[in-house]
Amino acid sequence: MQPRVTAILAAPGGAASLDRTLEGLSRQTRPPEALVVVDTGGPDSPAGRLSLSGAAQLISAPAGTxxxxxxxxxxxxxxxxAVGTEDDEWLWILGEDNAxxxxxxxxxxxxxxVAPSVAIAGPKLMRWEDPxxxxxxxxxxxRFGASVALIAGELDQAQHDVQADVLGVAAGGMLVRRSVWQSLGGFxxxxxxxxxxxxFSTRAxxxxxxxxxxxxxxxxxKGHPEDFGRSEGGHARRSRLRRAAxxxxxxxxxxxxxLPFHWLSLVPLAILRSIxxxxxxxxxxxxxxxxxxxxVAFGRSHVSAARVNLARSKKLRWRVVRPLRATWAQLRERRVNERDARLAGVEDTAEPKASFIGAGGLWITLLAAVVGIVAFFPF
Incomplete structure (x- = not known):
């Protein structure tokens, strides 16, 4: 039986991004059997004014979903x-800025x-303005649970074009078997x-x-996942959301x-990390x-429900994911690459660099010298 793919496009707003994503969907060499656009941008959202036809369906969700x-x-x-087709149905998840x-x-x-054991497949995400x-x-x-992108910010020269098993993939462009999505309870x-x-990938x-x-x-x-539905987000907000996750x-x-020891360590660790x-x-x-x-310690928490859901679906021990975690060598290499990228960005910037002469420092010094000579000449 031909596998059935339903593309789900979440559109919180942004007409320019949405148009480019819809154009990419319309040009697929293997088009999805159905397209569902979920408008989460409120009454003035560009998605709400779309005129969809054919296999496409437009539904609305509360703003901020x-x-x-x-x-x-x-x-x-x-x-x-349909009964008996659950394993032959796939969901292709896209945001409005995933073209x-x-x-x-x-x-x-x-x-x-060709690989029935694969339940989740992720594409290579490329920069919106610099493909x-x-x-x-x-x-x-x-090892301590902080999320890390395996590859990010590198020029694509096919150096990573090796299909490999990983711990997780990004949500944008994720292809997931529908039966697995439902059995794991989604995100x-x-x-x-x-x-x-x-x-979700870890639980899978x-x-x-x-x-x-x-x-x-x-x-x-385009953009960071934590900015989904927002025009932009600051560094402090991103750091807070990453730490909360x-x-x-x-x-x-x-x-x-x-679990009690982890809960008791939340505030002391916050003090040490703040310093x-x-x-x-x-x-x-x-x-x-x-x-x-x-x-996390005293607010409304989803931890209990998440722990029950994990225990219900978990069949293997944690040691199966240990080889897929980031090693210290990978983290060191990542920091070196990020530092080199920042230095290269400063050196290649088109903006003039601040200098003593170009920024006016010399002229201010000369003016101050003249004023000083005139003011203190009688002494």
């Missing part, structure tokens, strides 16, 4: 899968059709902004499924015996540390 919740809205709208290249879906399907640079290609986590509601796809791994990257499938990506996953993944941020001249992240720690 996240990507995972938008997928859940779409699945309720299209109804349950697929022409053969993206064809390459993804070609991979999963020659990799925005993100694969996700993993450190964790406790991760509405970031790390939802990494957590622990349930016995494979997660792979498909380098020949390329999808343009890390703490949430730490409480979900921890053994029951270690480190101040020493590292990053004061904006210090306030977020306390806000995040108290929110």
């Amino acid at each position: 996240g990507l995972g919740a938008a997928v859940a809205h779409a699945l309720r709208a299209i109804g349950p899968a 697929p290249e022409d053969a993206a879906l064809e390459e993804l399907m070609a991979t999963v059709e 020659g640079v990799i925005a993100e290609f694969g996700e993993t986590m450190t 964790d509601p406790g991760l509405p902004h970031i790390d939802a796809s990494l957590d 791994r622990l349930a016995g499924h494979r997660v792979v990257l498909v380098p020949s499938a390329r999808v343009l990506s 890390q703490l949430h996953r730490r409480l979900v993944y921890a053994p029951a015996a270690a 480190w941020h101040l020493l590292a001249k990053n004061p904006g992240a210090a306030i977020g540390e306390f806000r995040t720690a108290f929110s």
Whole structure:
């Protein structure tokens, strides 16, 4: 039986991005059998004024709905899968700023059709304005649970074009078997902004499924996942959301015996990390540390429900994902690459650099000297 693909496009707003993404969908060499556009941008959203036809369907969701919740809205709208076809149905998840290249879906399907054990496949995300640079290609986590992009910000020279099993893939452009999505309960509601796809992929791994990257499938990506539905987000907000996601996953993944110790360490760790941020001249992240720690420790939490969901679907031990975690050598290499990229950006910038002469320092010094001579000449 021909596998059926339903593309789910969450559109919180942004007409320019949405038009480019819809154009990419219309040019697929292997088009999806159905397209569901979930309008999450409110009454004035550009998506709400779309005129869709054919296999496309437009539904509305409350303003501010996240990507995972938008997928859940779409699945309720299209109804349950036909009996006996659950394993032959796939969901292709896209945000409004994920414009697929022409053969993206064809390459993804070609991979999963020859590997029945694969439940999740991720494309190579490329920068929106610079398609020659990799925005993100694969996700993993450190020993302490911090999320890390496997590849990010590198010029694409096919140096990473090797199909490989990974711990996680990005949400934008993710192809997932519908039966697996439903059996795992979709994205964790406790991760509405970031790390939802990494957590979902990790749970799929622990349930016995494979997660792979498909380098020949390329999808343009614009912005950060934590800015979904927002025009932009600051560094302090991103740091706070990433830390909150890390703490949430730490409480979900921890053994029951270690859970009280993790909970008791939230505030003391926030104090230590705040001091480190101040020493590292990053004061904006210090306030977020306390806000995040108290929110996770005493605020409304989805940890209990997430732990129950994980225990229900988990079939393998955590040691199966250990080889897929980031090593210290990879983290060191990543920091070196990021530092070199920052230095190259400063050296290649077209803006004039501040200098003593060019910035006016010499003229101010001469003017001050003249004023001083005139004012103090009688002495």
